[in-house]
Amino acid sequence: MPDIPLVPALWRFPAHPASVREARHAVAQALPQDLRRCLADDLGLLTSELVTNAIRHGTSQRDERVELVLWPADGHYWLAVSDPGTATGHRAAREADGESGRGLLLVDRLAAAWAVLPRDLRGTSVVAGLPLRE
Structure with missing residues (x-):
């Protein structure tokens, strides 16, 4: 009989800046206790950057939602952040003393x-994987 894979964790947050902190907290709490020490900081930073980008560039109305999915596979923890926008995720040129523009870097x-x-129907997802390391 095959092993049943873990069910991915899924959240939907309002397109509001307060959702960034809530998303980061939800992702950290979803990690197994033994992986929190080695993954929580980097995964939290990824979550913050991707959710912030989704809210700033992928939503246009307050009633829209940003969706997060977290799952382990192939020696990585994968995070997908989705929004209804059509942004392509280009790394924008930034000024050295600018306050933004470093997220995708x-x-x-x-x-x-x-x-x-x-x-498939509408929007984009940014998917990023962190290797499991202990």
């Missing part, structure tokens, strides 16, 4: 792999 540094994927 951080994602690129932290994640073993990441991509922006179109959703």
Whole structure:
């Protein structure tokens, strides 16, 4: 009989800046206790950056939602952050003393792999994976 895989964790948050902290907390709490020490900081940073980008660039109305899915697979913990927008996730040029523009650079540094994927009906998802290391 095959092993039954873990069911991915799923959350939907309002397109509001307060959702960034709530999303980061939800993801940290969803990690197994033995992995929190080694993954919580990096996964929290990924969550913050991707949810912030989704709210800023992927939503246009307050009643829209940002969706998060977290799941383990292939030696990684994967995070998908989805929004109804059509942004492509380009790394924008930034000024050295600017207050923004570093989000996807951080994602690129932290994640073993990441991509922006179109959703079937509407919107995009940014999927990023962190390797399991203890």
